[in-house]
Amino acid sequence: AQSVSQHNHHVILSEAASLELGCNYSYGGTVNLFWYVQYPGQHLQLLLKYFSGDPLVKGIKGFEAEFIKSKFSFNLRKPSVQWSDTAEYFCAVNAGNSGGYQKVTFGIGTKLQVIP
Amino acid sequence: NAGVTQTPKFRVLKTGQSMTLLCAQDMNHEYMYWYRQDPGMGLRLIHYSVGEGTTAKGEVPDGYNVSRLKKQNFLLGLESAAPSQTSVYFCASSFGQGARGYGYTFGSGTRLTVV
Numbered sequence: 001a002q003s004v005s006q007h008n009h010h011v012i013l014s015e016a017a018s019l020e021l022g023c024n025y026s027y028g029g030t031v032n033l034f035w036y037v038q039y040p041g042q043h044l045q046l047l048l049k050y051f052s053g054d055p056l057v058k059g060i061k062g063f064e065a066e067f068i069k070s071k072f073s074f075n076l077r078k079p080s081v082q083w084s085d086t087a088e089y090f091c092a093v094n095a096g097n098s099g100g101y102q103k104v105t106f107g108i109g110t111k112l113q114v115i116p
Numbered sequence: 117n118a119g120v121t122q123t124p125k126f127r128v129l130k131t132g133q134s135m136t137l138l139c140a141q142d143m144n145h146e147y148m149y150w151y152r153q154d155p156g157m158g159l160r161l162i163h164y165s166v167g168e169g170t171t172a173k174g175e176v177p178d179g180y181n182v183s184r185l186k187k188q189n190f191l192l193g194l195e196s197a198a199p200s201q202t203s204v205y206f207c208a209s210s211f212g213q214g215a216r217g218y219g220y221t222f223g224s225g226t227r228l229t230v231v
Contacts, residue, residue: 009156034219043206043222044159090158104220108158 002027004093006107013081014115021076021110023065023091033074034092035065038109044090050074061085086114119143122207122223129197129230137192137226139207147210148190149174149220150182152203159206165190197230204228 007022025031035047048059055067065076074091088111094104120141129135139148150162161174163182171182179201181193190209194201204227208220 036220036222043224044208044220045222046219049219103161106159108156 002031002093002095002103002105004091004105004107006089006091006110008110009108010111010113012113012115015083016080019076019078019081019085019112021089021091021112023074023076023107024072025074025091025093025105026072027093027095029095032094033065033067034104035059035063035074035076036090036092036106038088038090040087047076047089081112081114083114083116085112087112120207120209120221120223122205122226124226125224126227127229129194129228131197131199131230133197134193134195135197135228136194137205137207137228139190139192139209139223140188141190141207141209141221142188143209143211143221144187145209145211145221146187147212148184149208149210150180150190150192151206151208152176153206153225154203162192162205197228199230202228202230 003026005024033050036044037047038044048057050057050067058064063078067074088109090109091107092104095102123138146167149164151159153159160176162180163174165171165184168187183191204225206225207223210220
């Protein structure tokens with residue numbers, strides 16, 4: 001069964017600091033990987049996704065993530081965070097086989113608090 | 117705007133009462149899902165549907181029922197609410213899965229409190 005681990009449950013940063021949120025998954029086959037963001041009081045929104053090709057994926061609002069297959073990781077990064085990045089971030093994975101239903105597994109989330 | 121609409125946004129129920137949460141999407145998505153979100157537990161899949169007229173159990177289906185009579189609607193029912201069902205419920209939809217997946221579009225959530 002696939003699983004997702006997010007190592008940091010609560011991160012506090014000052015504005016302009018660099019961000020890296022860890023995500024590791026366990027699944028032996030081809031995977032699709034996602035990062036979602038949930039701003040306070042709002043629903044989850046897709047931040048970026050990886051299906052194939054360039055392992056460095058760029059998303060909205062200056063976020064990027066790197067897929068490292070050998071490490072089963074898909075860490076989220078941003079060079080300089082802003083107060084508006086305060087939110088909860090969820091990593092998710094599903095098997096990459098085409099056709100049919102493939103379960104998406106979410107991590108438990110990382111709460112990011114950016115201090116002005 | 118196109119997207120996923122959930123109703124109601126808030127609800128308080130007494131133990132034993134029943135209710136139905138409605139999810140509607142206008143993106144012609146085949147797949148629809150109901151998740152619950154609890155602190156420290158992330159998102160857990162309750163039920164899902166891979167097309168009109170189909171439903172299937174997720175990770176935590178007990179105490180819930182669903183129906184997908186129309187492609188655009190996915191209903192989540194609680195027959196006899198329990199305090200353990202106090203949670204935030206999110207509906208999501210997607211165009212496809214696997215190599216054709218484009219990620220999920222989520223609704224704004226329903227905050228349910230069972231007293």
